[in-house]
Amino acid sequence: MPPPSSPVPSPRWVIPNFILKVEDLNHPGATIFFDNVKPRQALEDAVTASYKWMYTQLTSPTHVKKITLVLRSFEGVAYTFGTHTDKEIHFSLDHIKNSESHARNEILGVLTHEVVHCYQYNAKDTCPGGLVEGIADFVRLHAGFVPSHWRPSCGDKWDAGYDTTAYFLDWIEKRYGEGTVRKINGSMRDSRYSEKVFKDATGLGVEKLWQMYCENLTEKS
Numbered sequence: 001m002p003p004p005s006s007p008v009p010s011p012r013w014v015i016p017n018f019i020l021k022v023e024d025l026n027h028p029g030a031t032i033f034f035d036n037v038k039p040r041q042a043l044e045d046a047v048t049a050s051y052k053w054m055y056t057q058l059t060s061p062t063h064v065k066k067i068t069l070v071l072r073s074f075e076g077v078a079y080t081f082g083t084h085t086d087k088e089i090h091f092s093l094d095h096i097k098n099s100e101s102h103a104r105n106e107i108l109g110v111l112t113h114e115v116v117h118c119y120q121y122n123a124k125d126t127c128p129g130g131l132v133e134g135i136a137d138f139v140r141l142h143a144g145f146v147p148s149h150w151r152p153s154c155g156d157k158w159d160a161g162y163d164t165t166a167y168f169l170d171w172i173e174k175r176y177g178e179g180t181v182r183k184i185n186g187s188m189r190d191s192r193y194s195e196k197v198f199k200d201a202t203g204l205g206v207e208k209l210w211q212m213y214c215e216n217l218t219e220k221s
């Protein structure tokens with residue numbers, strides 16, 4: 001028999017150690033969580049999506065060694081904090097319970113969003129908060145976990161964050177080619193935030209891009 005043809009190797013990203021803590025197994029949100037996702041796989045997929053949409057094999061950072069996911073009851077959805085190497089994501093069991101009708105999509109979407117925060121650059125903490133959140137939801141959008149209420153929209157601010165900025169970044173990615181958001185993230189690695197972040201990636205300033213995006217949206221509607 002001829003030797004089997006070797007499959008195309010899949011990208012080898014550095015996957016950190018994962019730790020899961022559940023503060024209250026009796027909370028209905030905990031049951032919904034375990035009924036809908038396999039935690040290890042869900043976290044690994046979120047890490048892979050973060051790498052894929054923000055980095056290449058050559059540029060992906062390797063500093064994150066551990067991600068701890070804590071499921072507990074609190075007001076709100078989720079948040080992430082930690083050190084350069086150890087990250088901690090807190091995810092609300094109440095939110096999971098409230099999202100029961102679309103739990104899988106919401107759990108995987110929120111995990112993807114929070115894991116992006118473990119890996120994205122933030123221009124030495126000078127990146128506008130709305131861009132930080134927009135990039136996290138841009139990755140969530142591309143990972144395919146889109147909440148039903150998300151819409152491309154145009155208000156007065158490009159950095160309103162979340163789905164508003166995510167769809168704006170998606171339009172930029174489509175117009176200027178795959179990898180444009182990677183460039184935007186990459187340029188915030190070592191320097192402080194400035195106009196150059198969008199100019200270097202697209203040739204245009206962000207306000208001009210926002211204006212073009214809004215005109216485009218208005219024409220379509």
Ligand SMILES: [Zn+2]
Pocket residue numbers: 113114117133136
């Ligand atoms: Zn966030």
